[in-house]
Amino acid sequence: MSEVILTPPLKDADLKKLRIGDTVYITGTIYTARDAAHKRLCDLLAEGGELPFELKGQIIYYAGPAPAKPGAVIGSIGPTSSYRMDAYAPMLMAKAGLKGMIGKGKRNEAVKAAIAKHCAVYFGATGGAAALLSKRVKQAEVILYPELGPEAVRRLQVENFPVTVINDVYGGDLYEEALKAYQEI
Amino acid sequence: MRTITYEEIKNTVAELCIKSCNHLGEDVFQKLKSSVHTEKSPVGVDILKQLVKNALIAAADEIPICQDCGLAVVFAEVGQDVHIEGSFTDAVNDGVIQGYADGYLRKSTCTVLARENYGNNAPAILHTKLVPGENIKLTVAPKGGGAENMSALKMFPPAAGRTGIIDFVVETVCQAGPNPCPPIVLGIGLGGNFEMAPLLAKEALLLEIGEKNDDPTFAAMEEEILNRCNRLGIGPGGLGGSTTVLAVHIKDAPCHIASLPCAVNINCHAARHRTKVI
Ligand code: SF4
Secondary structure, three states, X not given: OOEEEEOOOOOHHHHHHOOOOOEEEEEEEEEEOXXXXXXXXXXXXXXXXXXXOOOXXXXXXXXXXXXXXXXXXXXXXXXXXXXXXXXXXXXXXXXHOOOEEEEEOOOOHHHHHHHHHOOOEEEEOOOOOHHHHHOOEEEEEEEXXXXXXXXXXXXXXXXXXXXXXXXXXXXXXXXXXXXXHHOOO | OEEEOHHHHHHHHHHHHHHHXXXXXXXXXXXXXXXXXHOOOHHHHHHHHHHHHHHHHHHHHOOOOOOOOOEEEEEEEEEOOEEEOOOHHHHHHHHHHHHHHHOOOOOOOEOOOOOOEOOOOOOOEEEEEEEOOOOEEEEEEEEOHHHHOOOEEEEEOHHHHHHHHHHHHXXXXXXXXOXXXXXXXXXXXXXXXXXXXXXXXXXXXXXXXXXXXXOHHHHHHHHHHHHHHHOOOOOHHHOOOOOOEEEEEEEEEEEXXXXXXXXXXXXXXXXXXXXXXX
């Protein structure tokens, strides 16, 4: 397990170095999107359209922040459960070149296979540590679907945003390994 | 007969929404702190420390512990000698709207299929009970979607008994794995019927962390479930460890001779609720 600093766009060489359990600090631009935005983006791709923003090499953070208080960059912002995006993630990796996802919780086999096939990564952020994580967000702006409220697509500038590699390009799954290491039954 | 105004109910609900979202209960906070010393995994210890720090930042900055400020679940015990001016339900819903707006809390209520956000977090999920007296006891328990989605209900035949129930609860926790933001709290509703068991489970989540059931049979079940779940290995954040469940609370009610309903309501470590009597 090592500690790495990464800045998107992510390159295949960087992704091949990552192993489950690695701590990664992300500095640079990431995008938020949840189910509603994913559905719209995938509908666009399915119709053969172009995405309204470049996802090649980028990271999507599955998150819907609380509103920013006056003077604050953003409100509390922790990860949401990733399995709800399982229906869409493989398409974004295959057709839009998405390389990284940040969320919490398990992914299905199709997503894990797509991660291996398209050389991508699934990171976990600490679920519920939303006030703490908000301090790593330095800028935020809604770039798409403002009518979705918390589910709008936001472009975030983050600094040392802490995540852990859950699924790597080698098919590893940290949740499964962790269970094996600690279960006493 | 005592009169309680619409405004007073509304303002109290608003205040409870904000306080519950921004300030983790002392019982949960202390339990997270003490778990730092008992957790077996170094990564688990680190996650627990993050959660303690998170709660301190949220309280100091008056921002939500978690961005998911939940649906506003409101329990009201209304004294039967109280006269309420105006609509009680409207007062509660207006309180939710005010609290979520003034507190910069996330609004998460939406339509079922079109998924359109109402933008104000109303309506509340309101449970009202008539009780003796001339006060109103209001509890706001915001409930996030992540842990709620991992909850389960099973209508057992009576033969399932104690073992069937315990196995079901442990299996539910095992299936949920990292999804509901462990360490979690379990509210278990036993008995009643199809709609009552989940309500009992939800009410069980309002009990103080570690409070034992008065009935030794149920207290022993709580203990056994806690120990078995903490041997599953899920750990803080699901990254492995011995702190998966912080507390198990059972609430029971009489049931039909043919059935044994069991509801498991999972709450995340952001186990939020605040109460005030007016
Ligand atoms: S499960 Fe709880 S802690 Fe996790 S994101 Fe949802 S509300 Fe927050």
